[in-house]
Amino acid sequence: MNVTPAGAATGVVRCPICLDVFRWDPADDGLFAFSEEAGYVPLRIPADASPEKRAGARRLAHLRCPNPSGDRPAHFLPLLYTAYRPPIVIGLVGASLSGKTHLLAAMMGEIENDRLAAFDLKADALDPVRHRTFMRQYTRPLLEKGRRLPGTVEGVADFADALLISSATGTWPVAFFDIGGEDLSRLRDNTRFLNGVTALMFVVDAETVGAGGNARDDTYRAVLGMLHPGSGHLDVPAAVVLNKADLIRFEPPVDAWIHRPPADRLDAGTVLAESRDVYAYLHRAGATALLQPYRYCRRCTLHFASATGARARDGEFPHGVRPMRVLEPLVALLAMSGVFGAAAARQVGS
Amino acid sequence: MPEPGRTGVVRLEFHTPQGTSGTVIAEGGPWTAPGPGLAERPLYASDGSTLMVQRAVTADGGRIDGTAHRMLQNEIRAALRVGRRHGAAHPDCLPRLVGYDLDAESPYLLCPPVAGRPVAGLAGQLLLGQRHGFQTALFRALVLLSEAEVVHAGLRPEVVHWDGRQVRLTGFGRSAAVGESYREDVASLWMPPAAVRDAVADPHDDVWAAGLVVAHVVTGLPVEQLAGGAGVPAESALASLLDGVFRADPRRRPGAAQILRRLGDQSRAEAAALDDAALDAGRAAFDAERAKKAGPPAPAPAAEPPSAPGDPGRLSPALLLALGVVLIGLTLIGWRVFG
Numbered sequence: 225m226n227v228t229p230a231g232a233a234t235g236v237v238r239c240p241i242c243l244d245v246f247r248w249d250p251a252d253d254g255l256f257a258f259s260e261e262a263g264y265v266p267l268r269i270p271a272d273a274s275p276e277k278r279a280g281a282r283r284l285a286h287l288r289c290p291n292p293s294g295d296r297p298a299h300f301l302p303l304l305y306t307a308y309r310p311p312i313v314i315g316l317v318g319a320s321l322s323g324k325t326h327l328l329a330a331m332m333g334e335i336e337n338d339r340l341a342a343f344d345l346k347a348d349a350l351d352p353v354r355h356r357t358f359m360r361q362y363t364r365p366l367l368e369k370g371r372r373l374p375g376t377v378e379g380v381a382d383f384a385d386a387l388l389i390s391s392a393t394g395t396w397p398v399a400f401f402d403i404g405g406e407d408l409s410r411l412r413d414n415t416r417f418l419n420g421v422t423a424l425m426f427v428v429d430a431e432t433v434g435a436g437g438n439a440r441d442d443t444y445r446a447v448l449g450m451l452h453p454g455s456g457h458l459d460v461p462a463a464v465v466l467n468k469a470d471l472i473r474f475e476p477p478v479d480a481w482i483h484r485p486p487a488d489r490l491d492a493g494t495v496l497a498e499s500r501d502v503y504a505y506l507h508r509a510g511a512t513a514l515l516q517p518y519r520y521c522r523r524c525t526l527h528f529a530s531a532t533g534a535r536a537r538d539g540e541f542p543h544g545v546r547p548m549r550v551l552e553p554l555v556a557l558l559a560m561s562g563v564f565g566a567a568a569a570r571q572v573g574s
Numbered sequence: 575m576p577e578p579g580r581t582g583v584v585r586l587e588f589h590t591p592q593g594t595s596g597t598v599i600a601e602g603g604p605w606t607a608p609g610p611g612l613a614e615r616p617l618y619a620s621d622g623s624t625l626m627v628q629r630a631v632t633a634d635g636g637r638i639d640g641t642a643h644r645m646l647q648n649e650i651r652a653a654l655r656v657g658r659r660h661g662a663a664h665p666d667c668l669p670r671l672v673g674y675d676l677d678a679e680s681p682y683l684l685c686p687p688v689a690g691r692p693v694a695g696l697a698g699q700l701l702l703g704q705r706h707g708f709q710t711a712l713f714r715a716l717v718l719l720s721e722a723e724v725v726h727a728g729l730r731p732e733v734v735h736w737d738g739r740q741v742r743l744t745g746f747g748r749s750a751a752v753g754e755s756y757r758e759d760v761a762s763l764w765m766p767p768a769a770v771r772d773a774v775a776d777p778h779d780d781v782w783a784a785g786l787v788v789a790h791v792v793t794g795l796p797v798e799q800l801a802g803g804a805g806v807p808a809e810s811a812l813a814s815l816l817d818g819v820f821r822a823d824p825r826r827r828p829g830a831a832q833i834l835r836r837l838g839d840q841s842r843a844e845a846a847a848l849d850d851a852a853l854d855a856g857r858a859a860f861d862a863e864r865a866k867k868a869g870p871p872a873p874a875p876a877a878e879p880p881s882a883p884g885d886p887g888r889l890s891p892a893l894l895l896a897l898g899v900v901l902i903g904l905t906l907i908g909w910r911v912f913g
Binding site: 457473474476477479480483484485499500501503504505506507508515518519522534535537542543544546574 | 633636637638640643647650651654655658676677679681751754755757772850852853854855856857859860861863867868
């Protein structure tokens with residue numbers, strides 16, 4: 225694989241972590257290799273290395289963000305992040321315990337099982353070391369050992385995992401930010417990445433809906449207010465995921481969706497019908513505050529999903545974990561971001 | 575009176591169909607195995623009467639059989655759909671749920687004991703009057719089931735109970751909602767050949783299976799000899815009743831309500847759709863919000879319709895020209911008068 229700078233002609237990169245824009249030198253200088261044992265160390269590619277060897281080394285290389293404004297600790301980006309189209313940066317938004325990390329872990333597990341192939345998409349790890357770490361820390365304990373995951377660590381300012389997603393129309397780096405609910409609702413410094421997100425995934429805890437009426441999530445108001453304080457609509461694609469839908473699986477209209485086999489293609493009509501039913505469910509429950517993303521984001525879809533398919537007991541899922549419809553929200557966000565082409569980008573979420 | 579093999583007093587906490595929590599303390603009867611990965615036992619009251627039945631997915635080393643778990647969920651889902659559709663008028667012929675807990679160590683459901691016995695043991699034994707009562711009760715149950723938008727997808731003599739007056743349908747483990755795909759392996763000698771996993775769930779598939787059950791009970795012939803209605807004597811009352819039931823295309827089969835009418839029963843109309851006014855209001859709110867985001871409607875076509883005679887809001891160009899001439903004339907006159 226030949227790794228060339230973003231938009232090749234310019235070599236200009238916007239760091240998703242500090243949001244500084246910098247020009248990147250596509251030469252071999254200034255690259256880093258990462259290992260869990262040694263961390264980031266300068267990468268030396270011998271001048272006489274064969275083209276194959278050079279490409280292999282660069283495939284795993286990182287570059288250090290110069291952070292021109294000097295306001296963040298040292299941080300690094302996978303070189304591949306800069307090598308394709310403008311990245312899709314997805315921010316997961318939701319209160320603590322809404323299930324953001326479980327959802328992301330289940331999503332990665334489904335992707336690892338090649339479930340995106342049904343949508344004619346291919347996914348590769350953008351940063352293999354980081355991806356392995358995420359799978360080891362989150363996806364495998366959840367899916368293979370049936371363990372409940374700890375809540376999102378507060379204060380983290382880096383993306384959790386990132387993929388290269390390819391469709392018939394191109395390849396996109398896709399980065400996922402999973403930030404603690406407290407950080408989000410208070411807009412702490414580590415939520416700066418929000419100003420650079422290109423897609424939002426709002427995660428609703430189904431257990432809080434209808435429990436006492438007027439269900440709300442302070443992170444929604446905080447994030448939407450920060451990104452778009454005025455009137456009009458926010459032009460960032462958004463997906464609302466009614467997570468833990470297994471807990472309400474027999475209620476209409478949930479039962480008409482959650483028992484369906486996974487979708488085997490993108491169908492804008494089906495996405496619209498499901499969005500309408502999720503909206504109606506939340507509306508009926510009086511959870512109008514949770515409908516803010518639909519009201520304020522110009523393009524928005526709504527989904528029923530369950531990261532685990534069951535409730536945990538004593539920190540475990542004794543009958544195993546069965547993710548339900550966890551890829552549909554991601555596929556909708558990718559469609560709205562143009563991964564399926566311009567026509568699908570217009571149809572989905574509008 | 576306690577029986578050998580009883581499992582002692584059990585206390586179960588469960589979700590009720592109304593969404594509340596319930597508790598039952600009862601004496602557990604002996605477990606039996608109604609199917610792979612499933613176990614079932616009666617729960618007795620202190621006076622020895624059967625309170626309810628507990629059907630559970632067996633846990634093997636903490637792990638449960640995925641198919642058995644899905645089948646238990648299908649049973650719960652079917653009973654809840656029937657309850658939602660029929661409410662206080664919940665028909666006795668369809669499954670009723672006391673409660674369930676899918677997060678228990680062995681996920682389970684609780685249901686009332688089923689009266690009657692499977693018609694598998696009654697083949698060829700019903701008298702003429704009993705046959706008519708059985709057929710009417712069976713197809714009435716199917717009409718009520720389709721009103722709840724549920725397809726049983728597993729009808730056979732072993733799951734159709736008859737107490738001489740009422741039919742009770744059981745064994746909803748393979749059931750699906752009308753219009754969705756069958757998720758279980760529904761293929762059997764009792765089902766139409768095209769009804770297999772992933773095929774669209776159609777209430778007319780239940781009509782086919784019920785037709786075979788009726789033919790089996792009336793003639794006493796095994797299902798192998800009845801395939802596609804082959805063993806039904808031509809020009810018999812049974813053949814008239816089941817006319818069209820075994821057509822390959824489900825859309826060309828009669829519905830259960832039509833069979834009921836052939837039996838002289840007009841009590842049920844065709845299936846009515848499930849509706850929920852609160853959900854419909856939510857969907858309307860979605861449509862309104864979506865329309866708002868799409869912006870104002872497109873401008874009207876450029877060509878304007880002709881003005882209606884006497885329309886005060888519109889003046890024709892000729893009239894405007896005439897008014898203009900009059901106005902200029904008056905101005906000139908005024909200039910001469912006052913100038």
